[in-house]
Amino acid sequence: MSRVLLSAVSALALTACVALPSLAANADTLAAPVVEAPAPAAPQAGTPHLIVTIAVDQLGSILFNQYRGRLTGGLHTLSEQGRVYQNGYQAHALTETCPGHSTILTGANPERTGIPANDWTGRTDGQEVYCLAAPQNTLAHGRNTDNGPVGPDQMRVDTLGDWLQARSPDSRVFAVSGKDRGAITLAGHHGKPFWYTVDFGFTTYVEPGQTAADRLAPVAALNARIAARLAANPVTWTYTNDACRALEGTWTVSGQTFNSTLPPAKLELDTSPTLDELTLEAATELLETQQLGQRGVVDMLGVSLSATDRVGHTFGQQGPEMCEQMHRMDTALGAFLDKLATVPGGVVLVLTADHGGSDFPERMHDNGHPHAGRVSSTLMSDLNRTLAAQFQLSTPPLASGGSGLMVVGEGGVPLANADLRARIVDATVEAVRANPQVAGAWSIEEIWASPMPAVDKSPQEYTLLERERLSAVPGRSPDILIAFQPSLSPGRGRVGATIAGHGTPWDYDRRVPIVFWSPGVTVGQERPLAIRTIDIAPTLANVIGVPTPDTVQGRCIDLGLFEGAPSCPASR
Numbered sequence: 001m002s003r004v005l006l007s008a009v010s011a012l013a014l015t016a017c018v019a020l021p022s023l024a025a026n027a028d029t030l031a032a033p034v035v036e037a038p039a040p041a042a043p044q045a046g047t048p049h050l051i052v053t054i055a056v057d058q059l060g061s062i063l064f065n066q067y068r069g070r071l072t073g074g075l076h077t078l079s080e081q082g083r084v085y086q087n088g089y090q091a092h093a094l095t096e097t098c099p100g101h102s103t104i105l106t107g108a109n110p111e112r113t114g115i116p117a118n119d120w121t122g123r124t125d126g127q128e129v130y131c132l133a134a135p136q137n138t139l140a141h142g143r144n145t146d147n148g149p150v151g152p153d154q155m156r157v158d159t160l161g162d163w164l165q166a167r168s169p170d171s172r173v174f175a176v177s178g179k180d181r182g183a184i185t186l187a188g189h190h191g192k193p194f195w196y197t198v199d200f201g202f203t204t205y206v207e208p209g210q211t212a213a214d215r216l217a218p219v220a221a222l223n224a225r226i227a228a229r230l231a232a233n234p235v236t237w238t239y240t241n242d243a244c245r246a247l248e249g250t251w252t253v254s255g256q257t258f259n260s261t262l263p264p265a266k267l268e269l270d271t272s273p274t275l276d277e278l279t280l281e282a283a284t285e286l287l288e289t290q291q292l293g294q295r296g297v298v299d300m301l302g303v304s305l306s307a308t309d310r311v312g313h314t315f316g317q318q319g320p321e322m323c324e325q326m327h328r329m330d331t332a333l334g335a336f337l338d339k340l341a342t343v344p345g346g347v348v349l350v351l352t353a354d355h356g357g358s359d360f361p362e363r364m365h366d367n368g369h370p371h372a373g374r375v376s377s378t379l380m381s382d383l384n385r386t387l388a389a390q391f392q393l394s395t396p397p398l399a400s401g402g403s404g405l406m407v408v409g410e411g412g413v414p415l416a417n418a419d420l421r422a423r424i425v426d427a428t429v430e431a432v433r434a435n436p437q438v439a440g441a442w443s444i445e446e447i448w449a450s451p452m453p454a455v456d457k458s459p460q461e462y463t464l465l466e467r468e469r470l471s472a473v474p475g476r477s478p479d480i481l482i483a484f485q486p487s488l489s490p491g492r493g494r495v496g497a498t499i500a501g502h503g504t505p506w507d508y509d510r511r512v513p514i515v516f517w518s519p520g521v522t523v524g525q526e527r528p529l530a531i532r533t534i535d536i537a538p539t540l541a542n543v544i545g546v547p548t549p550d551t552v553q554g555r556c557i558d559l560g561l562f563e564g565a566p567s568c569p570a571s572r
Contacts, residue, residue: 047298047346047543047544047545048293048298048345048346048347048348048518048543048544049293049294049295049296049297049298049299049343049344049345049346049347050292050293050298050299050300050301050340050343050345050346050347050348051160051298051299051300051301051347051348051349051350051540051543051544052300052301052302052303052340052347052348052349052350053104053105053186053300053301053302053303053349053350053352053536053540054302054303054304054305054333054349054350054351054352055101055104055182055186055302055303055304055305055351055352055353055354056304056305056308056329056351056352056353057097057178057179057182057304057305057306057307057308057309057310057353057354057355058308058309058312058313058317058353058354058355058356058357058502059308059353059356059512059513060353060355060356060357060508060509060511060512061086061087061088061356061511061512061513062356062358062508062511063308063317063322063326063356063357064086064353064512064513065086065513067326067330070243071326071327071330072330072334073330073331073332073333073334073335074329074330074331074332074333074334074335074336074337075326075329075330075333076330076334077334077337077517078337078349078351078515078517079515080522080524081517081521081522081523081524082349082351082515082516082517082523083515083516083517083523083525083527083559083560083561084513084514084515084526084527085513085514085515085526085527085528085529085530085531086513086526086528087460087511087528087529087530087531088352088511088512088513088514088530088531088532088533089459089460089510089511089512089530089531089532089533090103090353090354090355090509090510090512090532090533091103091109091453091459091462091467091470091510091532091533091534092109092110092111092467092468092470092471092505092510093464093467093468093470093471093481093483093504093505094110094116094117094403094468094471094481094503094505095354095355095356095502095503095504095505095509095510096117096118096354096355096403096502096503097118097179097181097182097309097354097355098115098117098118098131098132098181098185099113099115099116099117099118099131099354099471100353100354100355100533101181101182101185101186101304101354102114102115102155102185103532103533103534104185104186104352104354104533104536104537105159105160105161105185105186105188105302105536105537105540106155106157106158106159106160106534106537106551106552107160107534107535107536107537107538107541107548107551107552107553107554108157108534108551108552108553108554109470109471109534109553110470110471110473111469111470111471111472111473112156112157112551112553113155113156113157114154114155114156114157114473114476115131115154115155115185115473116402116403116471116472116473116476116477117131117402117403117471117476117477118130118131118181118403119131119401119402120401120402120473120476120477120478121399121401121402121406121414121478123414123475124413124414125413126399126406126408126411126412126413126414128401129154129476130147130148130150131154131181132147132150132151132152132153132154132155132180132181132184132185133147133148133149133150133153133154134149134150134151134152134153134154134205135148135149136149136151136207136208137149137150137151137205137206137207137208138205138206138212139203139204139205139206140203140204140205140206140212140215140216141197141200141201141203141212142212143200145197146180146195146197147180147181149205150180150181150184150205151184151205151207152184152185152187152188152189155185155188155189157549157551158188158189158549158551159185159186159187159188159189159191159537160188160300160537160540160541160546161173161186161187161188161190161191161300161302162188162189162190162191163541163546163547163548163549164298164300164544164546165190165191167546167547168297168298170295170297171297171298171299171300172192172290172292172295172299172300173187173188173190173191173192173299173300173301173302174187174191174192174193174194174218174286174290174292174299174300174301174302175187175191175192175193175194175301175302175303175304176193176194176195176202176279176282176283176286176301176302176303176304177193177194177195177196177279177302177303177304177305177306178195178196178270178275178276178278178279178304178305178306178307178310179195179304179306180193180195180205182195182304182306182354183195183204183302183304184205185304186302186303186304187302191300191302192204192215192218193205193302194218194219194282194286196270196275196278196279196282198268198269198270200223201219201222201223201226201227202216202219202222202223202282203216204216218285218286218289218290219282219285219286221285221289222281222282222285226278226281230269235267235268235269235272235274236263236267237262237263237264237267237272237273237274237324238262238263239262239320239324240324240327240328241323241324241327243323244262244320244323244324244327245262245320246320247260247318247319247320247323248260248261248319248320249319249363251360251362251363251366252362253360253362253493253494253495253499254374254492254493254494254495256494256495257495258495258499260315260316260319260320260321261320262320262321262324264314264315264321265496266496270306270307270310271307271310271311271314271315272307272311272325273307273311273324273325273328273329273332274307275306275307275310276305276306276307276308276325276328276329276332277328277329277332279303279304279305279306280303280305280332280333280335280336283301283303283336284335284336284339286301287301287339287340287343288339292343293343293344293345293346293347294343294344294345296345298544303336304354305329305333307325307329308322308325308326308329309357311325312357312500312502313498313499313500313501314496314497314498314499315499315500316359316360316363316499316500317357317358317359317500318359318363318364318367319359319363337349337519340519341519341520343519346518346519347518347519348516348517348518348540348543348559348561349516349517349518350514350515350516350517350536350539350540351513351514351515351517352512352513352514352515352533352536353512353513354512355502355503355509355510355512356502356507356508356509356510356511356512357500357501357502357508357509358487358500358502358508358509359500360489360493360499360500361373361374361487361488361489361493361500362493364487369487371485371486371487371488372487372488372489373487373488373489374488374489374490374491374492374493375437375484375488375489375490375491376437377492379435379437380398380400380405383398383428383431383432384396384397384398386431387424387427387428387431390427391420391423391424391427395408395409395410396408397409397415397424398424398428399412401478402476402477402478403478403481403503404444404477404478404479404480404481404482405428405478405479405480405481405482406478406479406480407421407424407425407428407479407480414479421479425443425445425479425480426443428441428480429441429442429443429446429480432480432482436485437484437485437488438482438483438484438485439464439483439484439485439486440464440465440468440482440483441480441481441482441483442465442468442480442481443479443480444472444477444478444479444480444481447465447468447469447472447477447481448469448472448474450465450466450468450469451469452466452469452470453466453469453470458529458530459510459530459532460507460530464483464505467505467510468481468483468505483504483505484504486504486506486508489501490503512533514531514533514535514536516539516559516561517561518561521561523560523561531557532554533554534552534553534554535554535555535556535557536554537552537554538552538554538555538556539554539556539557539559539568541556542556542566542568542569543559543565543566545566555568556568556569
């Protein structure tokens with residue numbers, strides 16, 4: 001569906017009563033909301049004036065539960081006072097940053113948001129496409145760094161911020177992150193995202209007809225202060241908690257020696273706790289200078305904290321680096337929550353994650369997980385050699401793309417011969433399924449032909465195929481998708497770069513915390529039943545009285561956070 005048509009559909013949905021399919025009547029079962037009444041532009045009495053969404057990149061439920069009892073700052077406050085769902089789920093299979101973020105404020109799975117992975121292979125030219133690629137734009141800092149020109153265009157649905165601004169044009173929607181994909185997916189199509197880029201500060205994208213100075217105006221003063229501070233005091237990373245020091249060790253990763261200690265051998269700002277501290281500083285700056293929640297309308301602020309993911313990839317999840325990251329992020333988050341408590345119009349905050357993660361397999365193996373390891377580095381070359389001989393091909397027929405395999409011809413372009421492609425796909429799937437390291441393999445046609453999970457089925461119980469179905473996007477997903485056995489990591493692992501990853505369909509990557517919180521309100525009772533990140537947007541929409549469009553696949557949850565809060569509309 002075209003972007004123009006999507007906007008028209010969203011606008012129509014936001015000016016009319018929208019009925020969504022009934023899923024279930026119980027507030028703790030998976031049911032979609034039915035929104036009956038349009039909301040006024042100004043918040044009603046008792047409605048919070050500010051919605052804050054915090055997505056902690058790679059903060060799976062395992063890591064959240066492991067540390068929250070040890071912390072005294074922001075995560076402690078949220079755990080003790082908030083409505084905690086420790087069994088939240090990114091329901092889909094390809095648990096990467098971009099698709100995970102795309103679910104949080106759209107209420108839709110990746111198959112509907114249009115974001116199956118961080119990157120995919122173009123079907124006509126074989127070129128890699130970044131999940132937020134927008135070649136018509138430029139970057140405000142004037143250099144073609146990070147992921148190049150970006151914007152929200154690849155997202156096929158609108159976000160809660162877009163729904164809000166369609167009803168309340170004076171509402172402000174901002175988002176900040178250490179990554180472009182963390183900020184843009186939370187800001188939506190019409191909000192203002194900013195993300196940190198090294199040697200500049202917080203940047204954004206510039207659309208045709210806009211100027212970089214205007215786009216950067218909200219963070220220009222902040223960037224100047226950060227630049228001066230870093231010039232005078234370069235980034236350091238030492239121990240602040242003795243318990244973290246006890247996790248030091250030396251490991252052999254793919255034949256390389258990794259000394260797990262602080263400071264790390266290669267200290268960089270964007271793989272240290274400083275990245276989250278700067279991001280929360282930017283969130284505070286926007287909160288204050290833009291008077292968010294203080295102008296008589298509902299505003300939104302998205303905060304995507306990227307350091308946990310960067311630290312997890314570079315150093316793993318169970319060493320002193322992650323321990324210090326969790327403590328420092330918790331302290332900075334606590335100071336930010338204190339700022340939110342001063343917003344006079346009231347705040348509702350949700351904290352979740354785009355995906356979980358696990359430690360690097362060598363340490364996992366030594367710590368009691370005998371099946372942990374790495375996928376064979378010769379898998380692709382072995383397949384290509386076998387298939388080339390079987391089909392008498394002069395070039396390798398398989399290439400990696402979009403977190404799966406693509407069937408290609410000369411020059412790496414997707415194979416145009418449909419019959420040959422189909423035979424290669426079938427042969428590949430058969431060969432891959434016979435590999436003991438593989439739990440499942442499917443052609444994209446097999447995935448598309450499979451039904452969506454039943455609407456009343458818990459995400460804990462989804463089959464592998466159902467998880468893959470929620471990730472599959474026509475025209476963007478690869479020809480063949482593979483699920484490796486649990487605790488197996490694709491890739492060699494490179495010390496100083498990436499030694500641990502995520503992206504699997506297993507619960508250590510899918511299961512994430514979902515915590516709702518309002519300053520001054522203590523709920524204190526955890527809810528163990530499974531909910532999904534796609535349930536966040538319709539829940540928050542109900543809190544602020546904004547109708548949800550028919551693109552929403554999630555359901556509304558009654559939070560019980562404050563008196564006078566509206567109940568979720570009845571399903572039908």
